[in-house]
Amino acid sequence: MIRVDDLQLFVRTAQSGSLSAAARLLDVSPAVASAALKRLEQQLDVRLFARSTRSLRLTAEGELYLGHARQALQSLEDGRLQLAGSKAEISGPLQLAAPSDFGRNTLLPWLDEFQQAHPRLQLRLLLGDRLSDLFREPVDIALRYGAPEDSSLVALPVAPENRRVLCAAPAYLARHGEPQTLEALAEHNCLLYMLGGRLHEHWRFQDGRREQGLTVTGDRSSDDADVVRRWAVAGRGLVYKSWLDVAGDVQAGRLKVLLPHWRGEATPLNLICAHRAQLSRPLHLLRAFVQVRCAELLARAPWPA
Known part of the structure; x- marks a missing residue:
């Protein structure tokens, strides 16, 4: 029988890209984490990760199983919450x-x-x-x-595991084109956010082990993050936002994620x-x-x- 803690270790490892990072998040030793992953692979009779001395990536079977593992853990959590809510008002x-x-x-x-x-x-x-x-x-x-x-x-x-994503409205992209590289952001109007009087104009991205940061410019900035998002939805420019803030807009087609192979800043x-x-x-x-x-x-x- 597959153990819940083994599933949790698998999902955390896939999210973080590191077995040691997943072990720290779950407060277990690297040896325990490694044993859990091996146990899960033996029970499934597949390799979930392709490992080398410097990298860890999901295999095709691992990619397929990840969605099922997430759904199983979410279903268990939903059930726990319902039981907890029913125990006491x-x-x-x-x-x-x-x-x-x-x-x-x-x-x-x-x-x-x-x-x-x-x-x-x-x-x-x-x-x-x-x-x-x-x-x-x-x-x-x-x-x-x-x-x-x-x-x-x-x-x-x-x-x-939340991160920032680069996105823009289809109307903006129809007028100005879609950037194909990070360097192309210099040619676009970037909508900026301020906090405590500080302008967040330096956007950072990661592609595997490589990190790249760039300073962007634009004709609008606000200390209200919702205003910046609304400008983006209205087609005023590119925005660099938390995925949790714009997921609904992306799913509804109001915004499109750009350069998805670049991982945005952890948020x-x-x-x-x-x-x-x-x-x-x-x-x-x-x-x-x-x-x-x-x-x-x-x-x-x-x-x-």
Whole structure:
């Protein structure tokens, strides 16, 4: 019988491209991780990864099995959440801060679904890209991209595999053409985001072991990430956004991912709080719920495995 922890190790290894990185994420030793992968391959009677001293990549059989493994793990998590939700009713206020774009366009319908499952819960949602002062402001937790600068804060992973993607609206591409190389971005209008007065004009990409960064320019910038996304959907230029922010637009055809063979900058989504004592049952349930929904979007991510 295939073990759940072996499936988890396989999926994490495929996502990170490294067996040692997957072992760290799952808090097991490299020897235990290697044994788990070998055990799974023996049970399936296939090689899931092609290994060398410097690289690890999925075989054709591994690519095929990865989707089934993800679906199996997601189904188990969905069942666990349903059981957890049925054991005890949660109630009372839950105060949450979230990024403007992710909050409005991705998280909002998820929260509707979560509150329908827990009707006695009272949600208070604060949207904005500035990191809330969790010691002073009336916020229980915050969902934020990247690790917090304040090392005293507690950060729990929600979507650690999330990355940025380069995309544009079909209308913009029809007028200006589709860039075929990163160097061609110099010929395009790039929509820029500001945070804390700092303009994020340096975009970084990775192709295997090679990393390339470039400084881009454009005629529009905003400190509201949702505004930048809306400009892109309206065909005003190219945008470099978190996949979780634009996955819905890509799936609906409002945006198209460009140069998908280049992996964008890692943009992990974390749940942040001031103290572990704040991690109440409602917060644990919400985190697990959002993790499952993020995993569904990341399963359709465009970058190479």
